[in-house]
Amino acid sequence: MAAKRISQSSVNWAALSERVPVAQKTNFMAFKSRSDKYLRAVLANPEQSPKIDWAAYKNKIPNAALVDSFQKAYESLKVPYPADTLSSEVDKLRSQVTQEIAAFKKESEERIAKNKAEVERIKGLLPYGQMTLEDFRDAHPDLALDPINRPTYWPHIPEIQPDYVDPNEKDEEHH
Template identity: 40%
Template sequence: MAKRFTAITVPWKELEKKVPPDQRVKFLAFKAKADSYFRRVQANPPELPKIDWEKYSKIVSNQAMVEKFKKEYEGYKVPYPEDKLSATIDEQWKSLEPEIIVFCANLDKEIEMARKELDTMKKLPKFEDMTMEMVRDLFPEQALDPVKNPTFWPHDAESQLDYVPDKPKPNK
């Protein structure tokens, strides 16, 4: 017979930390539904209620019927599905763990790079306070240089005199 769950084993606090803010309402609805299922299971006793068969055998005149009901009641077992997938899932999880660790390490590196970039952006003066000279000094590769490289407005590649469009690739 399958075991009865007597306590909630889901780490809701840890799970809640990982939920994005825009999904919080759905997460709370899911948690409420899971809690209601758990309460409904806990409201029922783990075993079938005990019946006083002696009392029924005294009241009912047909003893064969009481014995038949007793035999069927005590012989009834709630059919629980056999767990055939847990071992497969555990094997898949063990094979995926190294990939997950590598993926998380790569994400941590990207997060660190993004933090460094944010720190450099925070050190810049406010946009309102920047002058064109400051932009040229801070971002020389992106700044306009009218002396060495004059361009026409709107200063994109297609608006320049020496622009040559890419030839379309022939259809095969």
């Protein structure tokens, strides 16, 4: 099985260039330059090996049997092309990644819809400069002061309250 001849790079360099961070542009350009150089070197060679004119050699060399033995050895030479054992694994991985991408897209679309609904809810609120304390409590019940159900001490910040527990401190008393 012979390898198919490449005629051009299959890499979309423009799309790839858009995704490269600015700090890595010089490395990317060096890589692209090396890739292009390799492609030019491959394309500079003919697709097929040149044919050997065995008759011309038989006419020039006194021992024709030597040329026949070389011809026989040359024509019997078969360079083994490695068997493709990884394409099935790559296809499995591609389908797995495609499923993961589809799941991520679906989750992202759900998050986008949820966030758009939250944006619309916030747009529907009164501007904070026009809100009364009751309007603020209705819009943000978890943030508003509630002196009846959750009394607090002035200045009403969590760190000042008696039941405050610092989330950054390790709970060493219970160990």
